[in-house]
Amino acid sequence: MAYGLHVNDSKSEIIAASSTGNNNYAGFVQLTPDTCTLLGAPLSRGSAMDECLVRHCENLERAIDRLHLIAAHDALVLLKNSLSAPRLLFTLRAAHCSGNPLLERFDSQLRSAVGKICNVDLTEGQWLQASFPTRYGGLGVRSVVSLAPSAFLASAAATANLQAHILQSCPIGVADCAFDEVSTKWSCMTGTGLPADIRQRSFDESVVKGQFDALLCGQPDAYHKARLRAAACARSGDWLHALPITSCGLRLSDDDIRVAVGLRLGCRICEPHCCPCGAAVDASGSHGLSCRRSAGRVARYQYINDILWRAMHRANIPAVKEPTGLSRTDGKRPDGMTMVPWQEGRAALWDVTVRDTLADSYIASTSLVAGSAAEEAARQKEIKYAQLTGTYLFYAVALETLGPMCESGRTFISELGRRTAQVTSDQRETQFLFQRISVAVQRYNSVCIAGTFTDMASESADHA
Numbered sequence: 117m118a119y120g121l122h123v124n125d126s127k128s129e130i131i132a133a134s135s136t137g138n139n140n141y142a143g144f145v146q147l148t149p150d151t152c153t154l155l156g157a158p159l160s161r162g163s164a165m166d167e168c169l170v171r172h173c174e175n176l177e178r179a180i181d182r183l184h185l186i187a188a189h190d191a192l193v194l195l196k197n198s199l200s201a202p203r204l205l206f207t208l209r210a211a212h213c214s215g216n217p218l219l220e221r222f223d224s225q226l227r228s229a230v231g232k233i234c235n236v237d238l239t240e241g242q243w244l245q246a247s248f249p250t251r252y253g254g255l256g257v258r259s260v261v262s263l264a265p266s267a268f269l270a271s272a273a274a275t276a277n278l279q280a281h282i283l284q285s286c287p288i289g290v291a292d293c294a295f296d297e298v299s300t301k302w303s304c305m306t307g308t309g310l311p312a313d314i315r316q317r318s319f320d321e322s323v324v325k326g327q328f329d330a331l332l333c334g335q336p337d338a339y340h341k342a343r344l345r346a347a348a349c350a351r352s353g354d355w356l357h358a359l360p361i362t363s364c365g366l367r368l369s370d371d372d373i374r375v376a377v378g379l380r381l382g383c384r385i386c387e388p389h390c391c392p393c394g395a396a397v398d399a400s401g402s403h404g405l406s407c408r409r410s411a412g413r414v415a416r417y418q419y420i421n422d423i424l425w426r427a428m429h430r431a432n433i434p435a436v437k438e439p440t441g442l443s444r445t446d447g448k449r450p451d452g453m454t455m456v457p458w459q460e461g462r463a464a465l466w467d468v469t470v471r472d473t474l475a476d477s478y479i480a481s482t483s484l485v486a487g488s489a490a491e492e493a494a495r496q497k498e499i500k501y502a503q504l505t506g507t508y509l510f511y512a513v514a515l516e517t518l519g520p521m522c523e524s525g526r527t528f529i530s531e532l533g534r535r536t537a538q539v540t541s542d543q544r545e546t547q548f549l550f551q552r553i554s555v556a557v558q559r560y561n562s563v564c565i566a567g568t569f570t571d572m573a574s575e576s577a578d579h580a
Contacts, residue, residue: 126145150162173221173222188373188374201260212297214265230377238381245382255381263320266316267319341483350520351554352516358554358555371562371566374562375558389568411563413564424466427536436455453465463508464511468513468515471492471493473489482516511527533550
C-alpha cells in the first residue's frame with residue numbers, strides 16, 4: 117500500500133479445499149482444486165479437467181472441418197505436427213489425464229481426421245499403426261490415450277526433486293497418489309518397471325514397442341508382416357517428415373498421399389480389377405508396384421538417379437551419369453560416377469535400383485527381415501560391378517517400394533549429405549536428401565498403381 121499498489125480482488129483467486137477460514141479473502145474468486153487451473157492446466161481430475169479437454173476436442177473438431185479446404189499433404193503435416201497430440205501435450209504432462217473418457221473422444225476425432233484427409237477407411241489395427249511414431253511404422257499422429265501415462269510420468273519424475281524441496285516443510289508427509297496410480301497403469305501396459313531414463317521418449321518407447329510387437333504377431337499373412345516390418349524400417353518414413361514444398365519436389369498430390377498411406381497401413385486402395393498386362397489386381401493395388409508393363413518403374417529409377425546427380429553438383433563434386441569407357445566386357449554402365457576422387461584417391465560409382473517389398477519373389481524374406489529385398493539387390497549389384505571395385509569405390513543404392521534402403525545406399529547418401537552441408541553450412545542437408553528420395557519413391561508408387569487401370573494406361577500411351 118505504501119507504494120501505491122492495490123490488490124484487485126475481482127481478478128485474484130484463492131484455491132482451497134474449503135472456504136472456511138478464508139474471510140480475509142472474501143473478495144477473491146473462490147476455487148477448489150477440482151475447479152481451478154494453473155497456467156492453463158487443471159490441478160486435479162475434476163470439472164476443470166473436463167472443461168479443458170472438452171475445449172481441446174472442440175478446437176480439434178473445428179480444425180478438422182477446415183482441413184479439407186487445403187491439399188491432403190499440407191493437412192496431414194498440420195494434423196501430425198500441430199493439431200493432434202502436440203496441442204494437448206502440456207495438459208498431459210501437467211495433469212493426471214490418464215483414463216479420462218474425453219481422451220478417447222479426442223482419439224476418435226484424430227482417427228476420423230486421418231481417414232478424411234487421406235481418403236482411406238481405417239480399421240482398429242490400421243488406426244493403431246497410424247498412431248505409432250514414424251520409427252515404428254506409423255504416421256506420427258499419436259494416440260493421446262496411449263501417450264498420456266508416459267507424458268505424466270516423465271514430467272513427474274523430472275520434477276521429483278523440486279517437488280520434494282517445495283514440500284519439505286509440510287508438517288505431514290504428502291503422498292503422490294496420482295503418480296502411484298499412473299505408474300501402476302503404465303507397468304500393466306508394458307509389463308516392465310519404470311525406466312531409469314526419465315525422458316518421455318523412454319517411457320513411451322516401452323508402450324509403443326509392446327503395441328507394435330502385438331500388432332506384428334497379429335498380422336494374418338506374410339503380406340501384412342512384410343508391410344509392417346518395412347514401414348518400421350529406418351528411413352522408410354522420411355516422406356512423412358518432408359514439408360510439402362512444390363519448388364523442392366517435396367509436395368505429394370492427394371492421390372499420392374492416399375496411396376502412400378494406404379500401402380503403409382494396409383488399407384484398401386482401389387477396387388479389384390484387371391491390369392492391362394492381364395493380371396488380377398486386388399484391393400491393395402500392390403500388383404502395380406512390380407508390373408513389368410508399368411511405365412512408372414523406369415521413370416522412378418531415372419528420377420532418383422537425377423536427385424543423386426544434382427546433389428553431387430550441389431556439393432561441388434563433378435559427376436556424370438552413365439559414364440563411358442569403364443572396363444566391363446558386357447557394356448553395362450553404372451548410373452553415375454564422380455569425376456574426382458571420392459575416398460582413398462578413387463572415384464565413386466553408384467547404381468540405383470528399386471525392388472518391390474511385396475512382390476511374390478521377395479515377400480518370403482521381407483516378411484521376416486525388413487529391407488532384405490534391398491540388401492539382396494545391393495549384393496547383386498556388387499557382384500555385377502565386382503571387376504571395377506579394384507579401381508573405383510562402388511555404392512549400390514538399392515531401395516524398396518515401401519521405403520527401406522540398403523546399408524550401402526544409406527552410407528553413400530549420408531556422406532553425400534555431409535559434404536553438401538560443408539558447402540551450404542546447413543546441417544539438415546542429409547535429412548533433406550533422404551526426404552527427397554523418400555518422396556520420389558512414394559510419388560512413383562502412385563504412378564505405378566495408376567498404370568494398372570486400363571483407361572490410365574491408354575492415356576499414358578497416347579501421351580507417349
